[in-house]
Amino acid sequence: MAEGRERFGRTLEGFFFAFALFTIALVGIGFGMRRWLPPLASEHGAGIDRMIRYLILTVGVLFVIGHVALGYFIWRFSRQDRVTYRLASPRAEKLWSLLPGIVMALVAEGGVLLIGLPIWQKYYLHPAPPDAVLVEVTAEQFAWNIRYPGKDGRLGRTDPRLIRYDNPLGIDAEDPASQDDVVQLGVMYVPVGRPVHVRLRSKDTLHSFFLPHFRVKQDAVPGMTIDLWFTPTQTGEFEIACAELCGFGHFQMRGVLRVLPPEEFQRWLAAQPTFSGQ
Amino acid sequence: MVGEHSARVHEEPVSFWRRYIFSTDHKVIGIQYYLTAMAMALVGGTLAMLIRLQLGWPEAKWPLLAKIFPRGMSGGVMNPDFYLALITMHGTLMIFFVISLGLVSGFGNYLLPLHIGARDMAFPFLNMLSYWTVVPACVIILASFFVEGGAAASGWTAYPPLSAVEQAVPGSGLGQTLWLLGMALFIASFTMGGLNFVTTILNERTRGMSMMRLPLFIWTLLIASILGLLAFPPLTAAAILLLFDRHGGTSFFLPSGLYFGERVLPHSGGSPLLWQHLFWFLGHPEVYVLILPALGIALDLLPPFTRKPIFGYRLTVYSLFAIGVLSMIVWGHHMFVSGMNPYVGEFFAIGTLAITIPSAIIGFNLIASLWGARLQLRTPALFALGAIAFFGTGGLGGIFLGNATSDIQLHDTYFVVGHFHFMIGGVTLLALFGGTYYWFPKMFGRMMSERLGKLHFWLTFLSFYAVFLTQHFLGLGGMPRRYYAFSKFEFLAPIRDMNAFISIAAFVLGAAQLIFLVNFFWSLFRGARAEQNPWRATTLEWVAPTPPPHGNWGETVPEVHRWPYDYSVPGAPEDFTPQTVPPTVVTVTQ
Ligand code: HEM
Numbered sequence: 019m020a021e022g023r024e025r026f027g028r029t030l031e032g033f034f035f036a037f038a039l040f041t042i043a044l045v046g047i048g049f050g051m052r053r054w055l056p057p058l059a060s061e062h063g064a065g066i067d068r069m070i071r072y073l074i075l076t077v078g079v080l081f082v083i084g085h086v087a088l089g090y091f092i093w094r095f096s097r098q099d100r101v102t103y104r105l106a107s108p109r110a111e112k113l114w115s116l117l118p119g120i121v122m123a124l125v126a127e128g129g130v131l132l133i134g135l136p137i138w139q140k141y142y143l144h145p146a147p148p149d150a151v152l153v154e155v156t157a158e159q160f161a162w163n164i165r166y167p168g169k170d171g172r173l174g175r176t177d178p179r180l181i182r183y184d185n186p187l188g189i190d191a192e193d194p195a196s197q198d199d200v201v202q203l204g205v206m207y208v209p210v211g212r213p214v215h216v217r218l219r220s221k222d223t224l225h226s227f228f229l230p231h232f233r234v235k236q237d238a239v240p241g242m243t244i245d246l247w248f249t250p251t252q253t254g255e256f257e258i259a260c261a262e263l264c265g266f267g268h269f270q271m272r273g274v275l276r277v278l279p280p281e282e283f284q285r286w287l288a289a290q291p292t293f294s295g296q
Numbered sequence: 297m298v299g300e301h302s303a304r305v306h307e308e309p310v311s312f313w314r315r316y317i318f319s320t321d322h323k324v325i326g327i328q329y330y331l332t333a334m335a336m337a338l339v340g341g342t343l344a345m346l347i348r349l350q351l352g353w354p355e356a357k358w359p360l361l362a363k364i365f366p367r368g369m370s371g372g373v374m375n376p377d378f379y380l381a382l383i384t385m386h387g388t389l390m391i392f393f394v395i396s397l398g399l400v401s402g403f404g405n406y407l408l409p410l411h412i413g414a415r416d417m418a419f420p421f422l423n424m425l426s427y428w429t430v431v432p433a434c435v436i437i438l439a440s441f442f443v444e445g446g447a448a449a450s451g452w453t454a455y456p457p458l459s460a461v462e463q464a465v466p467g468s469g470l471g472q473t474l475w476l477l478g479m480a481l482f483i484a485s486f487t488m489g490g491l492n493f494v495t496t497i498l499n500e501r502t503r504g505m506s507m508m509r510l511p512l513f514i515w516t517l518l519i520a521s522i523l524g525l526l527a528f529p530p531l532t533a534a535a536i537l538l539l540f541d542r543h544g545g546t547s548f549f550l551p552s553g554l555y556f557g558e559r560v561l562p563h564s565g566g567s568p569l570l571w572q573h574l575f576w577f578l579g580h581p582e583v584y585v586l587i588l589p590a591l592g593i594a595l596d597l598l599p600p601f602t603r604k605p606i607f608g609y610r611l612t613v614y615s616l617f618a619i620g621v622l623s624m625i626v627w628g629h630h631m632f633v634s635g636m637n638p639y640v641g642e643f644f645a646i647g648t649l650a651i652t653i654p655s656a657i658i659g660f661n662l663i664a665s666l667w668g669a670r671l672q673l674r675t676p677a678l679f680a681l682g683a684i685a686f687f688g689t690g691g692l693g694g695i696f697l698g699n700a701t702s703d704i705q706l707h708d709t710y711f712v713v714g715h716f717h718f719m720i721g722g723v724t725l726l727a728l729f730g731g732t733y734y735w736f737p738k739m740f741g742r743m744m745s746e747r748l749g750k751l752h753f754w755l756t757f758l759s760f761y762a763v764f765l766t767q768h769f770l771g772l773g774g775m776p777r778r779y780y781a782f783s784k785f786e787f788l789a790p791i792r793d794m795n796a797f798i799s800i801a802a803f804v805l806g807a808a809q810l811i812f813l814v815n816f817f818w819s820l821f822r823g824a825r826a827e828q829n830p831w832r833a834t835t836l837e838w839v840a841p842t843p844p845p846h847g848n849w850g851e852t853v854p855e856v857h858r859w860p861y862d863y864s865v866p867g868a869p870e871d872f873t874p875q876t877v878p879p880t881v882v883t884v885t886q
Pocket residue numbers: 453583584586587629630648649651652655690691692694695697698699703706707708712715716719720721
């Protein structure tokens with residue numbers, strides 16, 4: 019009698035555990051099928067999205083299988099009154115371990131080798147195309163400084179010792195390349211459909227130049243100039259966020275990225291005052 | 297060496313001080329570590345609740361809290377500096393002062409000699425010294441809340457220049473110096489402990505306790521201790537260099553041209569990336585220092601409740617070794633977008649994803665251990681099973697992050713927060729609790745309440761998923777971590793309200809831990825008296841008297857004849873055969 023009730027309690031608990039794990043798997047499926055990524059607006063971002071979608075699918079399947087299997091095992095074996103399978107032979111253990119080994123080799127290692135790294139190499143290991151628009155982005159607590167090289171295509175020299183209220187980048191007025199530089203605060207304009215070559219710098223601490231819609235994220239490191247490039251595919255207004263802790267204003271270090279049709283961008287750039295004042 | 301120590305005299309010290317405070321008995325020290333970790337967990341947990349309060353309702357006012365934290369929450373609104381101090385200290389306390397102390401030092405010290413049939417650790421005095429080195433570390437770390445500028449605020453990763461330059465953030469004053477000092481002391485203590493663990497495991501095993509007869513928890517302790525010994529010294533060095541940068545005018549981590557507070561700092565020639573390399577060279581192995589013993593406990597809690605051996609003992613040991621070796625060469629996966637050379641990033645991506653193979657083998661063996669079992673869902677078993685689910689979930693998240701390409705989008709978002717909480721917060725916590733429910737009868741001679749234990753498990757398990765699984769999806773949506781509020785960005789508008797739900801789940805999670813505290817202290821005094829071997833388990837600690845006396849074994853140390861998982865041996869009189877039963881009585885099956 020008592021044994022029967024004990025067994026019933028066990029079974030019930032096992033069922034409850036299984037039910038919880040099945041529910042988690044279902045919630046995982048429900049969440050996983052929703053679109054979470056911010057709408058895409060860059061060319062290379064399609065590759066990153068492909069990588070992420072591949073992982074959501076394959077890893078998602080493993081997540082579901084894992085939770086369902088664990089739940090099923092708990093349910094089934096909490097009902098048993100005796101051990102029905104005790105010890106596997108060393109050979110069986112080895113053979114079985116091939117299963118998780120091969121699955122991971124395919125899903126994780128295969129994913130990065132076949133899909134991930136080719137995209138990574140295209141994004142990182144090729145210098146910006148020669149027709150790219152050059153933009154310097156200099157992060158500081160808690161703002162984004164944007165500079166364009168002007169007609170000469172060259173950015174003027176900077177020196178932190180020259181930084182003043184009206185010269186936040188410390189641009190050297192003596193350098194001829196400086197004269198036609200265009201400096202903006204917080205808003206970055208770029209043309210659509212043309213590569214944008216960003217030279218990323220920081221004045222003070224680490225920051226991270228994060229364009230959620232463009233799948234761009236790159237830390238800005240003081241003492242380093244880091245080059246990156248991307249090609250916008252959509253016009254419109256987007257946000258620049260900081261993704262590396264940089265102080266108390268980190269959460270509000272917001273910039274704006276305006277992607278314009280090419281002619282409009284040229285018109286805008288021509289209308290901006292240059293460093294030398296005209 | 298084996299067996300030689302049995303001749304050693306083990307007189308019980310009589311004075312209160314030598315017995316309970318400055319004790320050299322590994323069991324007392326283990327319990328000291330455990331209780332210290334529990335106290336630190338109360339602080340760390342409270343910080344987490346404050347963090348969630350802020351993120352759930354960033355605009356709300358809490359006049360009551362203004363009274364408790366007049367500086368951090370003046371006018372009832374949390375200020376951003378205080379928020380950063382909260383996340384920094386929460387991470388630091390939980391990783392180093394709760395999980396490391398409770399799981400590795402606490403259970404490690406208590407169980408290691410008992411598991412291997414020794415009378416104590418190899419160096420009992422060093423053991424005491426290591427505990428009494430970590431006490432001032434705790435005091436210093438906690439004191440930093442009360443100094444000018446408040447506690448450190450540069451994250452548990454303490455990246456310079458934020459952590460190096462006083463003007464960078466208020467917490468970068470005395471608070472950061474104390475943080476570094478506290479960490480240095482912690483590392484000194486942990487190194488002494490690690491040396492002791494390795495020596496004890498290698499030298500103090502009793503007769504018959506060959507390496508392949510060690511319980512898996514001991515294997516994980518051995519590998520974790522070796523990892524700790526290899527990985528911690530670089531961080532110590534880095535911490536000292538950072539102190540020099542802060543107070544000695546050097547420039548190890550600081551380049552020229554840093555512009556703070558309207559002037560250019562005189563540093564030149566250093567690199568902030570150097571710190572990141574040194575930090576993660578420790579930081580990544582450190583997470584394995586914590587997860588491996590947690591997995592060891594999960595693996596060892598299964599057989600007493602499945603009444604059968606675990607699946608794949610040998611392959612699990614090999615996999616643990618593989619994880620240990622690989623974990624030393626993957627630190628760069630924390631730095632994919634740091635400005636490190638992208639070629640190097642490829643190497644780290646391939647290495648990181650290689651770790652998923654031995655990890656998956658261990659996960660598979662854990663699940664496969666249930667096959668054919670007579671599963672008893674007692675409280676410790678629930679926690680072990682929960683740890684399997686968490687390990688799977690956290691590991692699968694790791695595949696997204698180790699893949700350099702998808703990490704571009706996911707780095708420094710809530711995806712990372714979700715991932716590492718399942719691992720370093722979830723698996724470890726469940727192992728810590730499961731271990732407590734399981735070994736409490738040995739430690740204190742009483743049983744903990746099953747009813748409260750199960751309630752504790754279910755509330756913890758379900759609310760944990762609600763909090764941290766959800767965060768993975770927020771991360772996919774691009775939500776950056778270490779943000780004081782998400783109100784400034786439009787792209788977060790569609791998802792930011794989920795933070796209120798997460799916060800409520802987090803409060804349930806926090807409240808559930810109070811049930812554990814009640815259970816712990818109630819059972820300490822009122823729990824049912826435990827039999828010597830209440831779980832009918834095979835390992836050596838259950839052969840010792842309860843609670844074990846000084847020197848553990850009385851007159852003679854036990855001799856071992858079999859591996860620790862001889863459950864349900866065909867033909868045996870009971871469904872468990874302790875390791876001390878000779879093969880003449882019950883056949884050996886491994
Ligand atoms: C399958 C195995 C695992 C893989 C592939 C993996 C991968 C990663 C990667 C690539 C990151 C960096 C993400 C980023 O910052 O962008 C990360 C972060 C982290 N992982 Fe894992 N991980 C694994 C297992 C673990 C385990 C077992 C633990 C701990 C017990 C752990 C704890 C952490 C922590 C604490 C962080 C975040 C550190 C921080 O930035 O604050 N991981 N993981």
